[in-house]
Amino acid sequence: MANYEKDEAICLRVIDFSETSQVVTLLTRQAGIVALLAKGSRKMAKAGTFSFGAPIDQLARGEVVFIPPRGAAELGTLTAWNLLDHQSAVRQSLPAFYAGQILCEVVMALLSPNEPQPELYDELVAGFTALAGSQTKRVFLSMAKSVLTSTGYQPHLENCLVCKTPVRPGVRVQFCPQSGGACCIGCPAQSKTLHVDGGVLLALARLPSPTALFAAAASKPADAAALRAAGAVLVAAIEAAAERPLKTRWALDALFGKSKTI
Ligand SMILES: [Zn+2]
Structure with missing residues (x-):
């Protein structure tokens, strides 16, 4: 059974992985830096919403649930992202x-x-x-x-x-x-x-x-x-x-x- 971790994180880097997904490098509070695949984060559902509310942006801070990577060279999986702060003041300066x-x-x-x-x-x-x-x-x-x-x-x-x-x-x-x-x-x-x-x-x-x-x-x-x-x-x-x-x-x-x- 997958080992889900709940934490808070700042997004340090985002790479578009496919037309629908992103790879995000997060600084989590409890687990440090983790690289995660955010499946479907760029895909809009039929209801007009994204699976994580919106694609994840660098600098944004959110509550996360993820399955940690098994090794340093592997990707974990982001299963939930709840935006806490989009750093809009930082983006506007x-x-x-x-x-x-x-x-x-x-x-x-x-x-x-x-x-x-x-x-x-x-x-x-x-x-x-x-x-x-x-x-x-x-x-x-x-x-x-x-x-x-x-x-x-x-x-x-x-x-x-x-x-x-x-x-x-x-x-x-x-x-x-x-x-x-x-x-x-x-x-x-x-x-x-x-x-x-x-x-x-x-x-x-x-x-x-x-x-x-x-x-x-x-x-x-x-x-x-x-x-x-x-x-x-x-x-x-x-x-x-x-x-x-x-x-x-x-x-x-x-x-x-x-x-x-x-
Ligand atoms: Zn000296």
């Missing part, structure tokens, strides 16, 4: 939508399949709720940092990894994606590094998680260049952890604005 695209890839790049991360799930739900508000870039940074931290890649931002000298605002410092940490300009660093103001790394270190973000008032509005530099640091850390460039890198310029330097 281009920067928030771009941020959502990047975050979906980041979650898929860093989480292993079937690895439960309920706390991260709750952070991402809080983040998506706030993403289309007035602090899109800050919420994005907080969500990306949460994914890194939850998957064991928390960046080391407050001291030089080599000589332990504290990072200070106003002092340029290196960030080494391969070792995931700060390094003085004069200390030997591994491979390719980013040069940033120490204040950017300290602000990132102190950035609260999405669920705590609005309880903690921002000390002062961050300027666009600092936010862009913080984004570059986190994306470099994510790409080093994933051991590949992000396909959604194109969306970073749209989110943070273009700059020749960080």
Whole structure:
């Protein structure tokens, strides 16, 4: 007898599988990432309704019932999808939508399949709720940092990894994606590094998680260049952890604005 699981999930990726079905990659709260075949999800019944209410969209959150995949390379089966939040605010804000695209890839790049991360799930739900508000870039940074931290890649931002000298605002410092940490300009660093103001790394270190973000008032509005530099640091850390460039890198310029330097 099939083993049905009931859970809540965010849709990270949708691939049209046939004229009538989709393959969805979901981040479920209790079971982590699962890839499921949503049979008939694109097919309209005679009554004019879809089997899951509507085809499933990336970023949407819903209650799900599914039969889990038997192995990492196999597909499970989605048997019910009850839409909770279509993220319409995120869809209507281009920067928030771009941020959502990047975050979906980041979650898929860093989480292993079937690895439960309920706390991260709750952070991402809080983040998506706030993403289309007035602090899109800050919420994005907080969500990306949460994914890194939850998957064991928390960046080391407050001291030089080599000589332990504290990072200070106003002092340029290196960030080494391969070792995931700060390094003085004069200390030997591994491979390719980013040069940033120490204040950017300290602000990132102190950035609260999405669920705590609005309880903690921002000390002062961050300027666009600092936010862009913080984004570059986190994306470099994510790409080093994933051991590949992000396909959604194109969306970073749209989110943070273009700059020749960080
Ligand atoms: Zn040093």
